[in-house]
Amino acid sequence: MIHFATLLERLLFAPRRNTKLAWISTWLTECPPADRGWGVAAMAGDLDLGRVKHGVVRALARRVLDEELFAQSYDFVGDLAETTALIWPQHHDDNLRPNSQAPSLEDVVLTLQGASPDEAEDHLAGWLDRLDVTGRWGLLKLVTGGLRVGVSARMLRLSLAEAFGKPVEDIEEIWPLITPPYDDLFDWLEDRAMRPSAEDRAVFRPLMLAHPMDDAMAATVSPGDFLVEWKWDGARVQLASAPDGVRLFSRSGDAIGPAFPELVEGIEWQGVLDGELLAGTPDAVEPFQHLQQRLNRKKASKTLIRSRPVFFRAYDILFDGKTDLRPLPIEARRDRLAEVIRMLDHPLYDTSAELRFSGPGELDDLRAQCREGGLIEGLMLKARGSAYQQGRIKGVWYKWKRDPLTADVVLMYAQRGHGKRSSFYSDYTFGVWTGDGPEKQLVPVGKAYSGFTDAELKKLDQFVRTSTTNRFGPVREVAPTMVVEVAFDSIAPSSRHKSGLAMRFPRFASIRWDKPAEQADTLETLKALT
Amino acid sequence: MGSADGIDQWIRPGPNGLEVNAGARFHIDALRASECVVVTHGHADHARPGHGRVIATPETLAIMAARYGENFTAEATPLPYHQDMVLGDTTIRLVPAGHVLGSAQVVIDHNGQRVVVSGDYKRKADPTCTAFEPVECDVFITEATFALPVFSHPDPETEIAKLLSSLRLFPERCHVIGAYSLGKAQRLIALIRQAGYDQPIYLHGAQQKLCQLYQDLGIDLGELKPATAGEKGKPREDLAGQIVIAPPSALADKWSRRLPDPLVVMASGWMQIRQRAKQSGVELPLILSDHADWADLIRTIDDVAPAEVWVTHGREEALIRALALKGVKARALSLIGYEDDAE
Numbered sequence A: 001m002i003h004f005a006t007l008l009e010r011l012l013f014a015p016r017r018n019t020k021l022a023w024i025s026t027w028l029t030e031c032p033p034a035d036r037g038w039g040v041a042a043m044a045g046d047l048d049l050g051r052v053k054h055g056v057v058r059a060l061a062r063r064v065l066d067e068e069l070f071a072q073s074y075d076f077v078g079d080l081a082e083t084t085a086l087i088w089p090q091h092h093d094d095n096l097r098p099n100s101q102a103p104s105l106e107d108v109v110l111t112l113q114g115a116s117p118d119e120a121e122d123h124l125a126g127w128l129d130r131l132d133v134t135g136r137w138g139l140l141k142l143v144t145g146g147l148r149v150g151v152s153a154r155m156l157r158l159s160l161a162e163a164f165g166k167p168v169e170d171i172e173e174i175w176p177l178i179t180p181p182y183d184d185l186f187d188w189l190e191d192r193a194m195r196p197s198a199e200d201r202a203v204f205r206p207l208m209l210a211h212p213m214d215d216a217m218a219a220t221v222s223p224g225d226f227l228v229e230w231k232w233d234g235a236r237v238q239l240a241s242a243p244d245g246v247r248l249f250s251r252s253g254d255a256i257g258p259a260f261p262e263l264v265e266g267i268e269w270q271g272v273l274d275g276e277l278l279a280g281t282p283d284a285v286e287p288f289q290h291l292q293q294r295l296n297r298k299k300a301s302k303t304l305i306r307s308r309p310v311f312f313r314a315y316d317i318l319f320d321g322k323t324d325l326r327p328l329p330i331e332a333r334r335d336r337l338a339e340v341i342r343m344l345d346h347p348l349y350d351t352s353a354e355l356r357f358s359g360p361g362e363l364d365d366l367r368a369q370c371r372e373g374g375l376i377e378g379l380m381l382k383a384r385g386s387a388y389q390q391g392r393i394k395g396v397w398y399k400w401k402r403d404p405l406t407a408d409v410v411l412m413y414a415q416r417g418h419g420k421r422s423s424f425y426s427d428y429t430f431g432v433w434t435g436d437g438p439e440k441q442l443v444p445v446g447k448a449y450s451g452f453t454d455a456e457l458k459k460l461d462q463f464v465r466t467s468t469t470n471r472f473g474p475v476r477e478v479a480p481t482m483v484v485e486v487a488f489d490s491i492a493p494s495s496r497h498k499s500g501l502a503m504r505f506p507r508f509a510s511i512r513w514d515k516p517a518e519q520a521d522t523l524e525t526l527k528a529l530t
Numbered sequence B: 001m002g003s004a005d006g007i008d009q010w011i012r013p014g015p016n017g018l019e020v021n022a023g024a025r026f027h028i029d030a031l032r033a034s035e036c037v038v039v040t041h042g043h044a045d046h047a048r049p050g051h052g053r054v055i056a057t058p059e060t061l062a063i064m065a066a067r068y069g070e071n072f073t074a075e076a077t078p079l080p081y082h083q084d085m086v087l088g089d090t091t092i093r094l095v096p097a098g099h100v101l102g103s104a105q106v107v108i109d110h111n112g113q114r115v116v117v118s119g120d121y122k123r124k125a126d127p128t129c130t131a132f133e134p135v136e137c138d139v140f141i142t143e144a145t146f147a148l149p150v151f152s153h154p155d156p157e158t159e160i161a162k163l164l165s166s167l168r169l170f171p172e173r174c175h176v177i178g179a180y181s182l183g184k185a186q187r188l189i190a191l192i193r194q195a196g197y198d199q200p201i202y203l204h205g206a207q208q209k210l211c212q213l214y215q216d217l218g219i220d221l222g223e224l225k226p227a228t229a230g231e232k233g234k235p236r237e238d239l240a241g242q243i244v245i246a247p248p249s250a251l252a253d254k255w256s257r258r259l260p261d262p263l264v265v266m267a268s269g270w271m272q273i274r275q276r277a278k279q280s281g282v283e284l285p286l287i288l289s290d291h292a293d294w295a296d297l298i299r300t301i302d303d304v305a306p307a308e309v310w311v312t313h314g315r316e317e318a319l320i321r322a323l324a325l326k327g328v329k330a331r332a333l334s335l336i337g338y339e340d341d342a343e
C-alpha cells in the first residue's frame, strides 16, 4: 500500500505526462508483484471496491474526532478522504511504527471485495493505524474511488511497455481481453506465458490513425499513390461481432452498443468493421449536432431512435470471421468490405465511397466542396498497398481538413497557463458584439489556448498585464481593445452557452493589432455561420 | 490555577488591536499607528511603521529598521528577552516565541494577575531563532493560524530530505522554492545547510536584505548569491540543478522566466493540504511552518495552564471547540487585520 500511495502522491503533483510515465514505470518495477495489477486497475478506473462508500469513511472519522471539529476540518480541506487521512491519529509507539505492519494493496483489495460496510470499516480502521499520512491518504483515495491523479489508460499501457520492454501495440491489442488483476498480462510481460488471445471474442482492436496533411504535400498527391474518400463529420466507431456477442466501440474503446441498439441487434455476420457513426440515413446525412444528442446518452429511448436516426458508414474491415485481414493491402480490404456490406444487406450500413480524381487540381476542387452543408470535415488519403496498422503511422493515412471558418473577436478575459506557461497569461476568453447603441456589449463566445507563436505570446501577456481592468481570482478581465482573428472548425447552436453558440476547436489565426475593437464581428454574423 | 476575573478591565481588543490600560496605555502589535506599542515580531501585519514608541527585542527592532528605514518610529526601545520593564502599573517581559528571529511572547503582570500574549509561535526546532518557552499564566492570548486537527507538521528534516532527493532525481532542473522572506527563507536555508548541502543558494532580490541582516546578527546561512537575470532575457542555464529562493508571489511571475526548466517548490504549512498545493501549481510541496500545529497549540495550552484562553486570529472556532471539550474556558477576540496566508 505504501508504494502505491507514494506513487499516487507523486502523480498528483507531477505536472508533465513524461514525469508521470516515468513514476509509473518505476513503481511497476519496484512494488510487490502481486500489487501491480490492482494498482493498474485502480488507476485505469477498473477496480470496483463496491461497498466502501463515503458513509464508511465518515463513520471512521467519527471514531477519532468530535463531529463538529471534523465538519470544520472537512469544510477547510474539501476532500473527505484527505480530511480523514489528516485527522487520523499517528501512532508513535515502537510496537506499531507507521508502515511497519502496513497491508499490501492486494490485502486491501481482496479483503474489501467480500466485506460488508461494517466489516470494511473495521478493516480500514486497523490499516489506518498502521500507515503514515501518505499511506492513509492513498488508502482512502483508493477505497472511495476518486483517484484523480491525471493518468489515462493509454499512459498506463505506455508505462507497462516501458517497464517490461514490450511494444505498446501488443499491449493495446490485448488490453480489452484482460481483467484485474491481469495475471495473464503480467505472465506474458515476464515471459512466463503466451500473449492472451482474442479469438472468438468481440473485443476492441486498436485503430489506425491519420496524420494531418498540409497544402504543400497535397499539391504533390497523385491517384497512383493514394486512395481518397470523404472525411465525414461523425464519430469514429468499430463494430466487433464474434460468438460471444456483437459490440460497438467508440474510438477510445468504450462499448457504446446500448446507446445504439439498432446498429448491433440482428447482426449475424462475424468480424470487425471500422467506420464512422453518422446522424441521419445513408441517403441523407445530418449534422454532427444531431449525433451529439445520441452520444450524450448511455441508453436510447425508442422515441429518440426514431427522431434522431443514425447509421454506420464503413471504410475498412479488420477481420472477416476469424481471418485477420489487417496485413492485406487496402485495395483487397476494400473489396472484401464491399462484399460484406452487400451480404449484410442492412439499411443502416453502407460503405464510404472512393472518390475519383486525376491530380492535385481535382483534389483541391473536392476539398473545396467540403464546406458546403458542413457535413464533411475534409478528405482522407490512404496510401495504396498499405496494411492496417494501429496508431498514427507516418506516410500511410492522411487527413486533409477543409479550410477553417474565421471570425474577428475581442479579447475579454485571460488566465495563466500550466507548466511551462505558468508565468504567462495564455488562456484567453473572447467575445463578439451584440446589441446596438448604448445596448452594445460583448458576449463571450469561446476560449483559445493555441495558434500564437512564442513571440506573440510574450506580447499578449504584456497586453494582459497592462490592460487589466478587473480580477476574479485567477482570471483577469482586460480592456476590450484587442482584436484577434480566430479560426474554428465549425460553430453550432448551443443552449449551454450564454451566447447560444458553441465553437469547435477555436484557435488564434492572427492578432489584429491594427483593427479597432468596434469593428470586430457581431453575434449575428456568427449565427449565420451555423 | 489563578483567576481571569477582572482581567478584561485592563486588557481588551480595541480599534487598533489588543490594548492595555493600567496606569499607562499601550498596544500589542497595533494594527494602525499608535502612541506606544509592544511588537512581538517583525512580520508586516504585526510590525507596522509610524508608531510613537516601539518596544521590542533588539532583533525585531533591527528587522523593522531594515524593512521600513531607521525612522520607522519616533522612539525605539530595545527590550532583550527575560528583562522586566515597568509600564504604568504593569510589568512586562519578553520571552522567546520560536517563530522568527527576535520573536517574543509578551508576559504582562498587573495586580497579581498574569497575561501572556503569544504573538505567532511554534514549538518545532528552528536553527535561526530561540526556542519557545512556556510561561504559566491566568490568561493566555494565543494565535490559531493552523488550529484545525488536520494540521500536523512533520519534522523539518524529512521535508528537507524530500527537497534534496528531488535535486538528485532531477539534476537538470532549477529548484525554485517559494518562501516568505522573513523567517521562512532563512530557516529553510539553515535547515538545508544542516542537511549537509554546501553549494551556493541563489536569492530573489526581495530575499537578500533580510538574509544579510540574519547573517549580520550571527546566523550562518552559508554562501548566498543573487539570482540575477540571464542575458537578453534568456534563462540562466547555470542555475540548472541549483536552489533558488523567492517570495511565493514571484513563482508564477515574469521573474521566473530567468530560471531554466524550473521545478516549483513551496515551503509552507498550507502545503499539508494536497489539493491546495496542487491547485497552486506546486510540483514539490514542503510542509514547513513557523506556526504551531494543532497538537502543539493544545499542548502549549496544557503547559501554560491558564484560567482562560483568548484567541486572536486564525481558525479560532475549532480551537475554542477543542478547549471546550477539555473543559478550558476560551473565547475569540476576533481581531481583524492579521493575515495568515503569507505564511
Ligand SMILES: [Zn+2]
Residues within 6 Å of the ligand: B041, B043, B046, B099, B120
Ligand atoms: Zn508572524
